Structures are given as structure tokens and as C-alpha cells.
Amino acid sequence: MPGQTLPGGQVLFREVCDGPEKKYIDTILLYTIIDFMKTKFCIVFLLLINQYLFSQINNIYNNGNGTILETLTTGNRTWILRKHEGTYRTDRQFNVYENFLQEGSHKIVFSVKPEETISTLAVISDGAEEDSDTWIKVIDNENNSGWIHMDANNFLNNPYRDNDWMILDSMHIGGKTLTVRKLSTGGLVDVTLNIRDAPGLHGNILGQIDGRGWGNTISVSGSAIIEEADTIDGITDHWVKYNGHYENKGNNSIEDITGGKGWVFAGYFFPGKGGPKYYTPEIRIKYFFYWYV
16 A cells, blocks of 8 residues: 655555565564564573573682682783682782783882781682783782782792682581592602592592602692591591502602592692692692792
8 A cells, every 4th residue: 555645744654454565574573573582582591601600610619719700801811810818928029010911011009028918809810721821919908909920930820720629529428518629739658548439537448559668659649639627647637539649760650549539648648849738729829928838
């Protein structure tokens, strides 16, 4: 039906009420509405998935230190900002920069002197590897805040590398709740250690690491740790997920006699080269600020 002229010169177009043109336009409108609803649904769905995944990532740190606060992109670099709150003593002077990214290219807002204390708020890193660029967000007693750079060549760098210290599992054993956290660890032993199927003396013995006495040590590798400490023979320490062992005779091949299913008590471990026994994110930052602690 032709257009109808309205007062003022406007033209109102009317479709044929029962012709093929009307059906064609109705079909176009229907598909347009469907496409719009699909797009809207996809956006909402993706937002919900993203929110769920983000909450799951944060759950692996129980909203404590290590929790991802934000992901940032600068140029071709992606940064992960994690929560890390703590207070540390320093053994040397640290310059605190206004911003992170490149040390020396930003304004120094204040300095932390040796034997002073500094509080941390967060850690940011541009990768999961140990040589990633890492900065620590700090704040002093006068509420001045800024960033301290961790040298990429420092073996303490990137405290949360490969999601270290994330919660892997929760175990209920002997009326206690034990938290299993991811941590690549290990140590030297010179005594015979039992490998058990569960952390604790109640666990069944799967095998033994045959200690050879002082001077003939065995290196034991672990992939996880029980956060809650245990006391055995007057020694308070942690149970470690057994990942294999080898003798220190120039042969670094790992022999795993239980298929990675066992647990060993690390109270009988000792570090091979001094320093801390466990390099948790907390220990890495603590030793970064003050090595002789």
C-alpha cells in the first residue's frame, strides 16, 4: 500500500496487511530479534563464565595471599597482580618507585633503610617463570606507597611462580582438616624414611627411602606440602608429597618407588646448600628483604 502523507509533509509507510511483503518483513524482524537475543545471551554467558573462573582461581588461595586481584596489559606484556600482605625487616636500602615497569625510569618516592620495617600489599609479575619481571607494592608507617623491584636474576624472584602455594586439596584425617598446597620442595636425608599413603603416622607404609648415614645422603623431591605442622619424635615440621629420590653420587635421575602416591615427614630433611628448607612465597619475600633471618 502506498505511503500516506500526514500533516506537515511527513509520510507514513504502511505494509500490505496480508501480502507476501508483510510475511517477509515479519521474518526479517524475527531473525533480527533472535540474533540480538543470541548476542546478548553470549555476552552474559561469557561474563558469567569469566566471573566463575576468576572466583575459582581466587578460591585456590582461599582469598588470602596469592589471590589474583587484577590482570593488566601494557604493550605486549600481561601482568598478574596478587594480594600479598605482610611486614618485613630489611637488611639493606631499598628504593621505592612511584610506578612499576622499568627500574630507574620512574620517580623514587622514598627509600627504606637497613634495619627498618616495611609492609607489603601486593606482588605483580609479568609471567609464571622464575625469571619474570616482578615488583612488590609496599607502604610505610606514614602511608607512603610505591613499588620495589625484584631482580629477575634473583632466585627468590616471582614468589608465586607456577601458582606455588595454591590449595590443591583438603583432607580430613584423624579428626583434623589438613590443607594440601602446591610447592616444589625437597631436601637431603641421611636416615631411613617411611613413605606412607597418607600424611601422618596412621598412614600405611608404601615403601622406604634407605638412608645411608652422614656423608652418603639421599635427595628427596616433593611436589606438595601439608600446611598444618605435625610433631613426631619431638620434631615439628610438615608432611611432603613424595615425588622421588636419588643418591648424591653424580647421578641426578629421580627414582619414584610409589608412583608419586606417598607422603614423607620432612622433619628429617635438611637443606643441601643452607638457607630455608621451604621456599614458600612468604619465605621468598622474607629472604628477599633480609637474607639472614
